[in-house]
Amino acid sequence: EPEVTQTPSHQVTQMxxxxxxxxxxxxxxxxxxxxxxxxxxxVEFLVSFxxxxxxxxxxxxxxxxxxxxPDGSNFxxxxxxxxxxxxxxxxxxxxxxxxREQFFGPGTRLTVL
Amino acid sequence: AQKITQTxxxxxVQEKEAVTLDCTYDTSDQSYGLFWYxxxxxxxxxxxxxxxxxxEQNATEGRYSLNFQKARKSANLVIxxxxxxxxxxxxxxxxxxxxxxxxxxxxxxxxxVRP
Numbered sequence: 010e011p012e013v014t015q016t017p018s019h020q021v022t023q024m025x026x027x028x029x030x031x032x033x034x035x036x037x038x039x040x041x042x043x044x045x046x047x048x049x050x051x052v053e054f055l056v057s058f059x060x061x062x063x064x065x066x067x068x069x070x071x072x073x074x075x076x077x078x079p080d081g082s083n084f085x086x087x088x089x090x091x092x093x094x095x096x097x098x099x100x101x102x103x104x105x106x107x108x109r110e111q112f113f114g115p116g117t118r119l120t121v122l
Numbered sequence: 123a124q125k126i127t128q129t130x131x132x133x134x135v136q137e138k139e140a141v142t143l144d145c146t147y148d149t150s151d152q153s154y155g156l157f158w159y160x161x162x163x164x165x166x167x168x169x170x171x172x173x174x175x176x177x178e179q180n181a182t183e184g185r186y187s188l189n190f191q192k193a194r195k196s197a198n199l200v201i202x203x204x205x206x207x208x209x210x211x212x213x214x215x216x217x218x219x220x221x222x223x224x225x226x227x228x229x230x231x232x233x234x235v236r237p
Contacts, residue, residue: 051229113167
């Protein structure tokens with residue numbers, strides 16, 4: 010069964026460093042999302058992406074964040090200068106037009122020291 | 123106002139019994155979807171069940187059913203015949219607007235199944 014994959018599973022970085030979180034959505038999906046979950050809290054929407062552009066973004070998704078689909082398979086989230094409060098689990102999700110559910114990847118746990 | 127409210131702090135259920143996890147929502151949209159996801163301790167998000175706002179029947183998926191009361195804006199998850207593997211965090215979520223819009227999650231409920 011096809012699934013969303015994410016790498017790395019865990020990333021540790023120093024405050025102020027840039028990180029890139031990678032996702033490979035399900036191959037025929039066209040809509041892509043990033044969510045984050047700070048430890049013990051609810052899952053929060055960051056950004057959605059369709060047709061090579063951002064469809065919607067939350068207020069969390071400020072100028073420090075960017076997304077890209079550099080090729081036909083990867084979908085990346087870049088944080089330019091990480092802050093302590095960026096420590097969270099980051100989930101990528103994908104879906105097809107009209108499909109009811111979003112398929113989530115296993116997440117990348119980001120720890121900023 | 124919160125879009126999705128899950129107020130139960132933590133739930134305990136005896137193995138093989140049924141349990142209801144509460145969710146209320148707030149939207150002015152006529153078309154929306156309601157979801158339940160399970161998050162075990164390993165961290166992944168597992169889709170359980172979906173209810174569309176226009177669906178007349180309550181959704182069911184195996185041991186999971188959704189008690190959808192549109193007038194009360196509630197979408198409670200019922201797990202029948204609980205199993206030890208059901209111990210996890212459960213999130214209610216809503217999609218408003220278009221079919222591929224973002225999901226808005228509640229803060230979740232921890233369910234512990236006792237042997």
